[in-house]
Amino acid sequence: MLKYKAGKGEKAMIVVGVGVGPGMLTEEGIRAIKKASAVYGAKRAIELAQEYITCEAKTIKDYKSLHLLPADAVILSTGDPMFSGLGKFAGENDTVIPGISSMQAACARTKVNLTNLCAITAHGRDFEPAKAELIQELRNGRNIFLLPEENFGSLEVAKILKELGIEAELYTCENLGYPEERIAKGSPDNPPIAETILYGLLVVQKR
Structure with a gap:
């Protein structure tokens, strides 16, 4: 009740x-x-x-x-x-x-544990604070779920991972729950490209 x-x-x-x-x-x-x-x-x-x-x-x-x-x-x-x-x-x-949330659905689809995940949003705002937080949390060994911005998405995150020398799997998660749901997997050298602006990006570090 x-x-x-x-x-x-x-x-x-x-x-x-x-x-x-x-x-x-x-x-x-x-x-x-x-x-x-x-x-x-x-x-x-x-x-x-x-x-x-x-x-x-x-x-x-x-x-x-x-x-x-x-x-x-x-x-x-x-x-x-x-x-x-x-x-x-x-x-x-x-x-x-x-x-x-999109983060919960994305983790369920990709079978990524939520316990070591840091949620960051750059959507609809200046992405520089999100970028700084992402770099810090990656250095701390955390996995990331990012709500990207048009100029800060999978390609930019892949570049950061390469600069930091971090091996990781990247997933772009689009239209979760809808018939047109699409999840693409890639790496820093070959990052997945989302087909829409609104998507979630999972970064899973390799241990």
């Missing part, structure tokens, strides 16, 4: 992770969506949850104005809200319901 708490007179937003692809929405998320009196999200997030939405669903146009939405609004976030998702906008009294 779901219980959402808010302080007296305060609005409580519910952020639901709808998963990275079809069929990856949790039962907890489904219950929250079915109970919702107002649902908001990006077009793809709404499509992933459509069969469970019983009220009007509206597309979010300004993510910085989420706090202005109606009390107890359900906000849909693709993947997991706390992995480069809308969970970052949740306040102390809001509720975040996890979803299956």
Whole structure:
């Protein structure tokens, strides 16, 4: 049974992770969506949850104005809200319901253990901080799951690996969960090339 708490007179937003692809929405998320009196999200997030939405669903146009939405609004976030998702906008009294992230799905497909994995995102921002973090974590012996940027993806990461003298397997993971899902494997000398801009990159160091 779901219980959402808010302080007296305060609005409580519910952020639901709808998963990275079809069929990856949790039962907890489904219950929250079915109970919702107002649902908001990006077009793809709404499509992933459509069969469970019983009220009007509206597309979010300004993510910085989420706090202005109606009390107890359900906000849909693709993947997991706390992995480069809308969970970052949740306040102390809001509720975040996890979803299956692109990182989880990619690791399941490639059978890579999550316990030595560092999640890094460069998507939609200056990639230099992500690059610096990636180099540091590679030197620490960590495997990497990267959400790339257009100018910082598999080719750039392969170059870094060669400069560091690190042997690794690289996987580009596209459209996870969809019929057109595509996972390509390569190496620093022959890196896989993604066919779309939106993909996840796994870097698995050879021990």
